[in-house]
Amino acid sequence: MSTTTTQEAVGVDAPLAPEVRRSWWSDVWLVMARELRPVVREPFSVVFGLVQPLVFLALFGPLLAGSVGGALPGGGVWQWFVPGILVMTTLFGTSTTGSNLQYEMQTGAHERLLVTPLSRSSQLVGRSLKEMVPLVAQALLIVVVMLPFGFRPDPVGTVLGLALLAVLGVGLGSLSYALAIAVRKQEWMFWAVQQTVLFPLMILSGLLLPLESGPRWMQAAAQVNPLRWIVDAERALFAGDLTASAVLWGVLAAAATAGLGLVVGVRTILRSAD
Amino acid sequence: MIRTRGLTKDFVVSRTETVHAVRGVDLDVAPGELVAVLGPNGAGKSTTMRMLTTLLRPTAGTATVAGADVTTAPATVRRRIGYVGQGNGAGHAQRVGDELVVQGRVYGLDRARARRRAGELLDALELEDLARRKVTDLSGGQRRRLDVALGLVHAPRLLFLDEPSTGLDPHTRANLWQHVLRLRREHDMTIVLTTHYLDEADTMAERVVVVDHGRVIADDTADGLKRDLAGDRVELTAAGPDDAARLAVLVERLPGAREVVVTGAHVSGRVADGPASVPAVVRAADAAGVGVVAAQAVRPTLDDVFLALTGRSLRDGGPAVADPDEQQAATAAGKDAA
Numbered sequence: 001m002s003t004t005t006t007q008e009a010v011g012v013d014a015p016l017a018p019e020v021r022r023s024w025w026s027d028v029w030l031v032m033a034r035e036l037r038p039v040v041r042e043p044f045s046v047v048f049g050l051v052q053p054l055v056f057l058a059l060f061g062p063l064l065a066g067s068v069g070g071a072l073p074g075g076g077v078w079q080w081f082v083p084g085i086l087v088m089t090t091l092f093g094t095s096t097t098g099s100n101l102q103y104e105m106q107t108g109a110h111e112r113l114l115v116t117p118l119s120r121s122s123q124l125v126g127r128s129l130k131e132m133v134p135l136v137a138q139a140l141l142i143v144v145v146m147l148p149f150g151f152r153p154d155p156v157g158t159v160l161g162l163a164l165l166a167v168l169g170v171g172l173g174s175l176s177y178a179l180a181i182a183v184r185k186q187e188w189m190f191w192a193v194q195q196t197v198l199f200p201l202m203i204l205s206g207l208l209l210p211l212e213s214g215p216r217w218m219q220a221a222a223q224v225n226p227l228r229w230i231v232d233a234e235r236a237l238f239a240g241d242l243t244a245s246a247v248l249w250g251v252l253a254a255a256a257t258a259g260l261g262l263v264v265g266v267r268t269i270l271r272s273a274d
Numbered sequence: 275m276i277r278t279r280g281l282t283k284d285f286v287v288s289r290t291e292t293v294h295a296v297r298g299v300d301l302d303v304a305p306g307e308l309v310a311v312l313g314p315n316g317a318g319k320s321t322t323m324r325m326l327t328t329l330l331r332p333t334a335g336t337a338t339v340a341g342a343d344v345t346t347a348p349a350t351v352r353r354r355i356g357y358v359g360q361g362n363g364a365g366h367a368q369r370v371g372d373e374l375v376v377q378g379r380v381y382g383l384d385r386a387r388a389r390r391r392a393g394e395l396l397d398a399l400e401l402e403d404l405a406r407r408k409v410t411d412l413s414g415g416q417r418r419r420l421d422v423a424l425g426l427v428h429a430p431r432l433l434f435l436d437e438p439s440t441g442l443d444p445h446t447r448a449n450l451w452q453h454v455l456r457l458r459r460e461h462d463m464t465i466v467l468t469t470h471y472l473d474e475a476d477t478m479a480e481r482v483v484v485v486d487h488g489r490v491i492a493d494d495t496a497d498g499l500k501r502d503l504a505g506d507r508v509e510l511t512a513a514g515p516d517d518a519a520r521l522a523v524l525v526e527r528l529p530g531a532r533e534v535v536v537t538g539a540h541v542s543g544r545v546a547d548g549p550a551s552v553p554a555v556v557r558a559a560d561a562a563g564v565g566v567v568a569a570q571a572v573r574p575t576l577d578d579v580f581l582a583l584t585g586r587s588l589r590d591g592g593p594a595v596a597d598p599d600e601q602q603a604a605t606a607a608g609k610d611a612a
Contacts, residue, residue, distance in 0.1 A: 022382055034376050038367035108361020112424060115327050115357040116380045117349060273331050 009095045027118050031126025039134055046134045053142055054090045057081070060208065068210060077150040083161065083234035084207030086139045087227065090165045091202060093138065094131045094172040095194055098180030101127065105184055114273075121266040124177055128265060131173035132166040139165055154240030159178075160247075161237040166263035167254040168230055174261030178268040275432050275464045276303035276326065280335035283321050283488075295321040297488040298335065303466060305431070308458065311468045312576065314588055318488035319468040320360070323436050326466070327357045340432045353381070356430035360437045363421045364409040370420055371396070371405030373490030374427065381428035388427075395423040399453055415446035419453060426457060433458075435467035439474060451478060472576045472588060484580060491583050496576060503582045504574030506532070506548030508555065510541045513565025521566065524558045539567075548573055 022030075041044060065077040075150055104110040113123055138161055143153060152162075176194070183189035202208070204218065205227035222228045233250020241247070283296040283487040294454045296318040303309050324330040326339050328348040336343065342350035364373045371392055378388030396402045399419040404412065412420065418438070425433060438454070439447040455478075458465055469475050475482050476496045484492040484499070492499055508525060512518035515538060522536045522543075530546025545551040548571030580588045 024322070027380075030376065030379055033363070034368070034372075037369075037372055038365075039367075042367075053309050095281075104365060106361070107366060108359045108421075109365045111329065111359045111361065112363030112421075113380075114329055115352055115355070115359075116377070117382070118380050119349075150419045273329060 002004070024119055024122055027122035028126040031118065032130045034260065035127055035130040036133055039130075046137050049089065049093055049138050049142060049144075051136065052092060053085045053138070054145065056085055056088065056208075057142070057146065064209070068213065074153075076150065078146060078149060079239055080210075080235060082142065082146050082151050082153075083238045084205075084231055086142060086161070087168070087205065087207050087231050087234055088137050088202065089138050089142065090169050091172065093135050094169045095176050095198055097127075097131060097173050098176035098178075098190060098194070098258060101177050101180045102184070102187055102190060105180070106187075110215065111185070120269045124174065124265045125262060125271045126200065127177055128170045128174040128262065131169040135169045136162050136166055153238040154242075157237035157240045157242055160242065161234050164230065164233060164237065164254050167251075167258050171254065171257030171259070172260035174258070174265035176262070178265040181268045181272050184272070200237050201225060201227050207231045214231060226257055229253035230257075275305045275307070276301060276337070276339050276466065278302075278322075278326070278335065278337040278463070281322065281325060281332055281337050283318075283325060283330060283335040295488055296325070296332075299485075301483065301490065301493075303464060305464050306462060307481055308465045308479050309467070309481045309483060310475035311466065311483045311485055312462060312472070312475040312580075312588075313468075313470070313485035314586075315470060317485045319485045320436055321488075322485070323434055323466070323468055327355060327434050328352055340430075341378035353428075353588055354432065356425035356428070356433040358421045358425040358433070358435045358438060359428050360440065362417050363424050366408075366410050368409050369405070370401065370407050370409060370412070373409065373420070374405075374423060374454065377424050377427045381543075383428075387456045387510070391427060395426060398457065399423050415442055415449065415578070418442060418450055422450070422454060422457075426461075427463055430463070431461075432464045432466070435465060437468055437470070439469070439471065447474070460526050470532075470588065476576050482576065484583060486580075486584055492579065499576065499579045500574040505544045506546070506551070506574065507542055507544050507572040508548055509572055510555065510566055511568040512539045512541060513567055517565045520562065520564045521555075521559055524555055524562065524564065528555060557575055 001051070014184075061077060061081055064081055101110060114120065143151070143158060179193055180190055204211075204222045204225045206222060207227075211222050211228070214222075229246070229249040230253050231250075232246040233244075233253075236242070236244040236246045236250075278299055278301045281299040281301070282294075282298060285293045285295055287293055287422050299318075299322055311322065313319045317363055325332045325344060326337055328351050331345060333572065338344075340354035342348075344351055344353065354499070364370070368376075373397060374392035375385070375388045378391045379385065383391060392405070393402075396405055399422060401416060401423065409417065409420070422435075422438075425435075435454070442450065451474075454465070457463065467479070476567060480495060480498050482492075482494065482496050483490055490506045492503060494502065508528070510521055510525070512521045518539045518541050522534050522541050525531055525534050525541055525545075526544045526597055528543075528545045528551045530544070532544050534541065534543035552569050552571045556566055556569055567583055572607075577588050580586070
């Protein structure tokens with residue numbers, strides 16, 4: 001459509017809102033910045049998200065050390081446990097994020113944005129990419145908090161490990177948003193599905209207890225759990241074993257999760273008008 | 275500004291049940307009109323509005339809104355229209371000013387212009403002191419004004435208001451309308467609103483489209499609807515039953531008189547022009563020596579119109595059952611209808 005017709009249709013106020021076609025990426029950026037603004041203004045939510053992982057580290061860590069400490073692959077309990085806790089923080093933080101969108105769907109804020117020129121896919125992608133910021137901040141804080149307790153991460157491995165978590169977070173965040181949109185007519189379903197999927201995935205990833213001590217069927221089930229590969233990769237990265245094959249598998253698993261999440265998420269938001 | 279033909283929306287509830295929320299609506303709205311779509315909850319008015327604003331894809335039929343087709347060019351429609359939904363459009367965790375600036379940026383304004391526009395709208399809607407407040411700290415009326423501001427950021431020529439004043443107290447409603455009507459004059463806007471408040475449709479809209487069971491059942495000015503579908507009445511009390519019988523004969527001679535009923539000393543009947551008929555019939559009664567102790571003209575309300583059209587009162591399904599989720603409301607009431 002030509003600019004002339006467009007301005008005629010918009011009329012006297014056309015100069016106020018020129019029909020500028022914003023690029024898709026600038027839409028994504030706008031959505032992401034909007035989502036991040038409350039987080040930056042009230043960083044308490046990021047700190048609050050640290051309570052659960054720190055409780056696990058403080059109370060579960062010593063138990064783990066006492067029961068299977070010596071048997072843990074890769075030496076010290078923190079070297080083994082902290083990377084797992086970082087994945088757990090990502091898992092809990094991003095899989096629940098759909099509930100924020102659910103709230104915006106209830107209030108009408110989501111609907112308002114759907115009637116604007118913001119492309120719908122950018123609304124989902126922008127929200128999902130935003131997940132990276134609080135989760136990396138939380139993970140970094142946990143790493144720093146654990147340093148005085150003897151956690152000795154490899155610096156390069158830490159950077160790569162956080163990047164891997166960010167990719168995982170985008171995928172899980174997208175899936176969480178997709179779930180929120182898909183079950184918008186039965187809101188309770190969101191938590192039912194989230195909890196049902198979350199705990200088996202978490203336990204079968206070996207992030208809390210080593211899978212090696214589990215029965216064979218559990219080990220077999222864990223093989224098809226992408227999270228298990230990511231947990232292994234995180235442990236290798238934080239230990240400085242950057243070229244381990246586990247890292248490659250973890251990167252593939254995280255990329256696959258992010259790819260799947262974004263595709264499912266975008267399809268879901270585009271179909272939500274039916 | 276709007277043209278729909280055979281606009282239809284079905285919701286498939288289950289394999290055996292389909293709710294026909296909107297059934298073949300033909301609607302034309304000319305530039306500058308202020309149209310109220312009136313109907314009980316679940317009549318299909320919100321579903322219609324959601325199709326016109328690209329929130330729902332029509333099952334069948336066509337709709338051209340602000341020069342673009344809602345199905346084939348939804349992005350163009352979205353750029354040109356303003357929409358104020360039933361809920362609160364501002365994000366609960368956001369600050370008032372930030373939401374307005376983001377909304378401006380969404381419509382392509384650069385940062386400086388978006389800020390300036392946000393300032394103008396905050397002033398225009400008397401929200402200027404609240405720019406740095408969190409949305410959750412606003413009162414109901416302030417939030418609603420913010421919703422209107424968000425819908426007007428790009429100065430659209432066509433504004434949709436879905437149940438704009440549901441849940442507001444009468445004072446706040448009046449205040450909101452004052453702002454909307456002023457902005458409409460200033461921007462020469464076309465406005466389409468849905469409402470189940472009869473007085474709102476009656477006093478605000480220049481044209482009322484009555485919707486029931488997913489169909490348009492009447493479309494005219496409020497006065498036109500009342501005149502054609504319900505009509506004025508006169509109600510008189512005679513000095514006694516004998517006088518009442520003679521008075522009824524006089525009422526029947528009034529222009530447009532019909533349905534004249536005598537109940538004891540009471541006489542009532544429909545007439546073409548109520549206010550003019552009262553003095554006429556009182557003079558005639560005087561001249562004929564018929565005693566009249568009380569007389570009044572009763573103008574119909576839009577509820578009388580709805581009653582005449584459907585045999586049901588709109589007040590039966592009052593605001594108490596208003597459902598924040600239009601889609602659910604449409605589905606629920608569609609079931610009632612079926």
